[in-house]
Amino acid sequence: MLITVIGGGAAGLMAATVAAWNGAKVRIIERKGKLAKKLLASSNGRGNFSNLDTKETHYYSNNLPFVKKVLDIFGVVQTLSVFEGLGIMVKEKGTKLFPYTEKSKDIVTNFIYELEKHNVEVVLNFQVNQIIKDREKFLIKGQHRVFQSDKVIVATGGNSSPQYGSNGIIFPTLQDLGHSIVELRPGLVPLKVRPHIDKDVAGSKLEGNIFLIDQNGEIVSKIYTGEILFKEDDVLSGIPILELSNYVHEYLEQNTPLFLKIVPFPQYSHRSLVDFLVKKIRSKPERPIKLLLVSIIEERLIPYFLPKIGFENLEAPVNSLDDKDIEMLADNLKDWNFEVVGTTSWKDSQVSLGGINTTEIDPYTLESTIIPDLFFAGEIMDVAGESGGYNLQWSWSTGYLAGNSASSE
Ligand SMILES: Cc1cc2nc3c(=O)[nH]c(=O)nc-3n(C[C@H](O)[C@H](O)[C@H](O)COP(=O)(O)OP(=O)(O)OC[C@H]3O[C@@H](n4cnc5c(N)ncnc54)[C@H](O)[C@@H]3O)c2cc1C
Structure with a gap:
């Protein structure tokens, strides 16, 4: 036979x-x-x-x-x-x-x-x-x-x-x-997202809990933990992104909005992050805002992230930030949102x-x-x-x- x-x-x-x-x-x-x-x-x-x-x-x-x-x-x-x-x-x-x-x-x-x-x-x-x-x-x-x-x-x-x-x-x-x-x-493929990811940011990484939410804010995927990789052409990759890509097709095909949420520093509560920032500000009040987040997120991400949440003058000293600014900064640091608009091609798919x-x-x-x-x-x-x-x-x-x-x- x-x-x-x-x-x-x-x-x-x-x-x-x-x-x-x-x-x-x-x-x-x-x-x-x-x-x-x-x-x-x-x-x-x-x-x-x-x-x-x-x-x-x-x-x-x-x-x-x-x-x-x-x-x-x-x-x-x-x-x-x-x-x-x-x-x-x-x-x-x-x-x-x-x-x-x-x-x-x-x-x-x-x-x-x-x-x-x-x-x-x-x-x-x-x-x-x-x-x-x-x-x-x-x-x-x-x-x-x-x-x-x-x-x-x-x-x-x-x-x-x-x-x-x-x-x-x-x-x-x-x-x-x-x-x-x-x-x-x-499946197991990088995702294309909005808003635009600046070219300078390509290659940066961000760690956290990552999941998908629908237009009603409901979580519609498992929650994965790991490292996200920012790439050129508005692409996000990394193992948690590949995992989440297995959920996205039905939303994309039906043109139903789908959002990706990244929650960095899961081990830090909002309060402990605020406390950390306040201490850092008090220790060197003259430090420019652009240096406040060094060691918290990758340096290349800072000029991408801060203007997006309304901080335009990155050279301003950190003591120009009031309590509301610091609360808002901590909120946004722990809450990164993207809209999923597609996947990359079969060539990248595992x-x-x-x-x-x-x-x-x-x-x-x-x-x-x-x-x-x-x-x-x-x-x-x-x-x-x-x-x-x-x-x-x-x-x-x-x-x-x-x-x-x-x-x-
Ligand atoms: C970059 C990458 C990383 C991965 N990492 C992991 C990992 O870490 N762990 C894990 O579990 N999985 C991983 N995978 C997935 C895993 O490799 C595949 O699921 C698995 O290899 C599939 O095996 P298969 O034999 O079914 O198919 P394939 O490996 O695709 O083999 C099919 C074979 O059939 C041949 N073939 C196709 N059509 C014809 C035809 N008409 N006539 C003759 N021959 C034909 C092809 O040339 C190919 O050699 C990864 C995949 C990729 C691409």
Whole structure:
């Protein structure tokens, strides 16, 4: 029996390895000249491959019960056992899991060794454009060549970061086979905001609690804590922003106003911030206003922030500020607001929201409920995780189950 895995990313590597371990004849077809380019780039090449807190609440999907079932059958514990078998030593950082060396290439090297050892055929630089079921066999077509296979595992990813290979070209042929697609949108992607962010501010960072509110002031997202990065072209990035990007599409598509709130210094109450500012003013009353916030926010942010809240003369001494000014300054320091007007492009996106409708996939086997012997693994499905290792965990879980069930007679 020949199993063809289309897509040599994390999910494809896992599926092919497991199927080969089970004694199946396995072929991987990959459109790029190299396997696992996205995995190699993950967490800046450090390979945050899973998270000890993996559960369905860290995922976005129209079908979270499906996600839960898959993770219950094959979750972190089972993944760690496979990784141990591969010889990958693991490091925990909080709940995040990394290869001990913090190099994702070390994960890839171990998988490639298994593929070679089990004579898995690897076809590189071949893009599959069409999959046809011809009686008992699949015909897998690209330019100038057709492969035959008994079973097919589709692990081609979604549309995110196409520079690493996943370009969504496979979706039309899967629709022709009868599958439906939940519309794809960029996830874990920087946000475009108003008001304008001055060029000089690009590169500055601000730490705090960050969340989204709707036009009625209701919080409509989880609250994330971390560092925001100000970028050129009115773009905000950083992990909390990427997390929040997963919420914004329905508001943007319906033209419903959506706002981003940053609350810096969560450990400082308004009162303690006022006390700190008053002490600082009293200790050096002649100090210019522009120096009052040094060490509180990044220096480059000061000439951007102060005029926005009405302080025009930044050279004026701090003792020109009255109690009302200081109260207002503290209020605004703890309350930064932006309107969300868009996301940047697929190129910056770390994951695809949407994909193959999971109601058409068996969660125990990852087999299509429409086309027998067709399986799915990884990001191609309508399942996307938060950042922190959840997306790669999804690739390992589904890759294992698809590879294992495809190779079981
Ligand atoms: C910059 C970045 C950082 C990330 N960091 C993390 C992180 O720290 N932790 C985490 O958990 N996740 C992270 N992710 C997400 C994670 O890398 C992906 O969710 C995961 O790699 C998806 O694996 P996959 O195998 O499903 O798809 P992919 O990795 O996209 O692999 C699909 C493969 O299929 C090939 N392919 C596509 N179409 C065809 C075709 N028609 N014919 C042949 N081959 C085809 C592609 O070339 C590609 O190699 C990150 C993503 C990015 C972009």
